Ligand code: FES
């Protein structure tokens with residue numbers, strides 16, 4: 061990922077007034093490559109924001125931030141407003157957040173498109189959003205000083221007011237709008253020293269909580285429009301299959317069904333309500349043309365991976381592993397495997413589209429506004445600007461909602477029938493037509509020297525690539541960087557290393573899944589390291605600590621997790637601890653898991669989590685994300701497995717793709733390593749070290765390593 | 774015509790008696806706070822109260838609640854003043870929020886029958902309601918908080 065671009069404020073800020081007198085501030089972070097920042101729109105209050113406005117300060121003193129990122133539970137709708145409010149010296153009780161439309165002005169500088177993923181929202185906007193806040197604050201202060209005819213240096217700000225300190229005169233931001241709009245955009249407004257922060261670093265309650273306890277928050281599923289119809293699509297259960305015959309008449313006869321339409325993904329039944337659409341879909345009694353992937357099954361895929369494992373391309377190489385292994389007094393070898401996984405967002409996929417002759421509106425819970433715009437434009441032969449995207453709340457995303465398959469369906473359907481159409485997926489549709497977390501096959505070898513240190517490490521990975529489908533240019537020399545995340549950047553000082561990746565793509569579509577390659581590679585490398593520690597007769601914590609001598613941040617979280625969990629102290633009979641650490645998305649997380657096994661069932665009692673995510677914007681939200689990561693990763697470790705038979709996904713709903721329930725949730729304790737580094741990612745980094753911490757505890761309990769997931773004893 | 778009471782309002786509905794209550798609430802009455810998550814009584818996202826008892830509206834036919842009192846999340850309080858909503862706000866429970874209508878209604882029913890629930894009571898009552906975001910720890914805290922506030 062590229063660093064935050066530096067740019068001057070003149071290039072990225074623009075200011076305007078609405079006819080009703082609200083101050084609009086446009087910010088163009090991503091357009092910094094262009095010098096032609098678009099002019100700010102200044103329409104009336106009925107359209108309070110222009111296409112590229114970011115901030116609105118209204119006469120009633122309310123301050124609204126248009127949040128460019130999607131709110132899928134990770135708290136971005138609170139964290140980004142906090143960045144602005146801090147530097148603006150705003151009154152938090154007057155701060156509001158709305159979702160931004162799709163526009164280049166809202167591109168995340170780290171993603172170069174409007175997309176929420178890779179835990180980049182705060183990282184991408186940390187610099188520019190605070191700088192924008194500081195610049196606008198300065199314009200407000202200058203405006204007040206001029207009005208009062210006092211020196212600028214005698215004025216200060218607090219809680220949404222400019223204060224003239226000598227006379228104690230005060231004026232609210234809302235009263236300064238016209239005057240502020242006339243001020244020069246400052247070249248150099250200084251952001252605060254962190255010791256002066258009022259909001260940043262505090263567990264400020266989330267702005268979206270009130271609407272999420274009364275049913276008011278609108279998710280994609282909840283969008284209702286005039287004349288809107290609701291559709292269910294029958295997609296071939298076998299990958300690559302197509303409909304041969306179906307009973308259109310029978311479906312059309314179902315009460316409430318309005319239309320049966322063939323679209324690129326299958327046969328859609330459009331109705332007044334979803335229940336009628338579902339009944340109509342059943343009545344179709346489709347005969348499929350199948351067989352093109354009939355040979356595809358989990359066992360065949362596994363042997364394909366296995367036979368390719370040795371012919372991978374080099375992802376990382378250091379020293380000489382042959383020499384390292386020759387010098388070793390002991391070698392350890394193991395094969396590790398992980399399965400395909402579905403995302404299972406609590407809200408199944410859906411999208412509403414309203415296509416007209418020359419433009420189109422889309423209401424969608426998406427992580428990718430730019431991708432949505434492009435996908436719809438492609439279907440319709442439009443320019444992306446002809447597609448308006450209204451982002452709703454997301455009932456979970458986890459990477460699944462960076463795809464656009466559900467958008468294409470809604471657009472094709474609305475185009476076909478000329479009214480707004482909401483396409484809804486059932487849970488079965490959602491689990492059987494996902495872009496799965498890649499399954500992989502891994503061969504590992506390590507060499508241990510006489511004195512018990514690790515002198516050689518070989519890791520051969522074979523599995524499908526996500527990037528080769530989504531961004532083919534991103535594959536370099538046969539390496540998909542996401543496939544080797546963590547594995548190719550082990551933090552440990554091991555003199556001889558060899559990591560390879562063999563890309564084996566199959567008909568099973570794969571996609572981003574919370575923490576992507578790190579989700580499987582931390583399990584593989586951290587569990588194998590415990591096998592190495594066992595062979596070297598070393599304590600897993602001590603071995604890691606010595607191997608992290610050059611990695612102070614990773615070492616600090618490891619030590620904190622060990623300290624808070626009282627690593628090494630006695631545990632009740634039947635319980636064991638396991639430890640693991642991972643560096644991902646610019647943050648460091650270590651977990652210690654306390655685990656027991658009763659009647660063949662794994663029970664995780666407690667997880668002690670230590671985090672260094674750089675500067676902590678909102679510790680309450682970070683803690684919640686760690687709890688969330690533990691639940692998400694534990695679900696995968698205990699239960700997660702998508703298997704394929706005859707080209708079909710065998711799982712379909714929560715009975716055979718179970719999720720963790722409240723009675724299985726461990727107590728999660730979150731501890732912070734405080735840091736003045738810029739913020740790192742938060743949504744994903746808690747996931748990777750959880751499965752290995754749990755499995756290492758099981759290894760300690762049983763003496764038998766867990767080498768594949770989900771855990772089977 | 775099917776007669777039922779939803780959030781204390783009398784409704785006469787011209788729907789098929791076999792229509793699941795979930796779709797009546799969402800697609801006919803526009804009460805979208807009740808969510809669809811699985812359709813076969815496995816996730817609890819569609820939980821509503823029928824005469825105070827939590828049920829899965831996705832597998833409950835509308836005819837089965839004829840004449841009964843249905844409470845959805847919209848009926849709990851118009852202004853977030855219900856003790857359970859207050860506890861949820863105090864603990865900042867929701868993440869994506871999608872499961873929370875079901876969680877809050879299930880917790881409300883639990884507290885009505887068991888004013889001071891133990892952790893085991895909470896496990897038992899809340900286990901049917903899945904949360905993919907893993908807000909369970911905060912749900913537990915919020916239920917204890919609401920119980921404390923009531924007494
Ligand atoms: S939608 Fe009813 S239990 Fe899942």
Ligand code: FES
Nearest residue numbers: 869870904905906
């Ligand atoms: S808050 Fe997202 S599913 Fe519960």
